[in-house]
Amino acid sequence: MMIIFRTNLDCDAKRWRLFADIINDMAIFLEIMAPNFPMVFTFILCTSGVLKSIVGVSGGATRAALTQHQARRNNMADVSAKDGSQETLVNLAALLCSLLLVPIVTGRHMLIWTLYIVFTCLHLFANFTAVKGVIMETLNQARLHILLQEYFSTGIVLPPNVVNRREPVLWSTRRKLKIHLGVSLVKMSAQSFNMEAVIDILKVKKYVLWFDRKDSINISLSVTSDFMDQLRSCYHAELLNYMAEGKTVMLPKNIYYGSDASYQEILTGEEGSCSFVEDTFSQFIQDLHSHGWQTDVCLLGSDEWRTNIHPHTDTLHTKNL
Structure with missing residues (x-):
């Protein structure tokens, strides 16, 4: 896996950050699709796990690079703490939303795929806009x-x-x-x-x-x-x-x-x-x-x-x- 990334994670942090988001959405797609193919269910889940491991490497590494860029006063600890707090709040909001959505979408496959497509498009557009908005002077x-x-x-x-x-x-x-x-x-x-x-x-x-x-x-x-x-x-x-x-x-x-x-x-x-x-x-x-x-x-x-x-x-x- 490290052979794939080589030394480009710091150099192209924005591109690899967006790459991690795309791969993560692909892994979720495979997990949703897996129950429809019982003969290769295990293979699909393993593939999804491999994709998520790639997300862990590229996403974690580029997060460190972007955090270093945002630490304009050499305050990486403060920026990391704010980033962690924001992620915790987002995960809490996602948990509350899932508690409301799961009873509604259970057994309704068309609604599941509709919501997945809508949320995935919003997710990718938001992250694309975010990385394009990062101004690096290096x-x-x-x-x-x-x-x-x-x-x-x-x-x-x-x-x-x-x-x-x-x-x-x-x-x-x-x-x-x-x-x-x-x-x-x-x-x-x-x-x-x-x-x-x-x-x-x-x-x-x-x-x-x-x-x-x-x-x-x-x-x-x-x-x-x-x-x-x-x-x-x-x-x-x-x-x-x-x-x-x-x-x-x-x-x-x-x-x-x-x-x-x-x-x-x-x-x-x-x-x-x-x-x-x-x-x-x-x-x-x-x-x-x-x-x-x-x-x-x-x-x-x-x-x-x-x-x-x-x-x-x-x-x-x-x-x-």
Whole structure:
């Protein structure tokens, strides 16, 4: 089960929160349906139990992430206490309602399914509205993608409330090129890359990008890389994705190249994208901070592979953190 979730529960807390609600409603659906299929009654109930266990993992973990986000004064205990009290009150109200509804719906299957459909639709709509209303100032892959799509086209950094409204909570981020962060260099060595050049790049930039397939950008990180290096590498990968989509990159404000012709020449090829990143990334970070974004916490969903360069022999050692 943890293989399914990997490291995305913190990064995509809103999406996994809604996922837990959907799976929980599916489990209830199976429990209502089970008496109609006596031959597979046990199998259906076991399936429902498995779904509820997934709900327990994803729901509990994302609740902790959202509680941490809501604890604006480092008061997680107070926020957790209020959340627990609210849940207790809701469960009490649900118990009172069930005492009234059970005698009414007993033996009336059409009424049971009608109420289930109505309440499920209300439940999912309410939770969808709730997660869309959460404004997070930290950067994950989805929010960074939305930010940079606007930044590369207009040179403007969107505020957190605008980006959070656009963030998808029903599906993952869709790009032309998939971005994999924290990939082992073993994959690169299997593709006959110049590893001496890779060592030189990692010494300076602390990350290296390469195309694994036509639709994938892999990012390998140095063991000395920090959150800002991860953000810079994703900035670079998003630029390559933006250019691969055939879109025109707008020159950010406060950056001057003399003429549009020289600017377009800089953006051609891999070296051009590296120059663009070096010239614009610092300004992008300043714009992020001025619009209320936080970069001290990185939720870009990096895998655990890091590359260590031996100081005397310049050999690479890839390890899993």
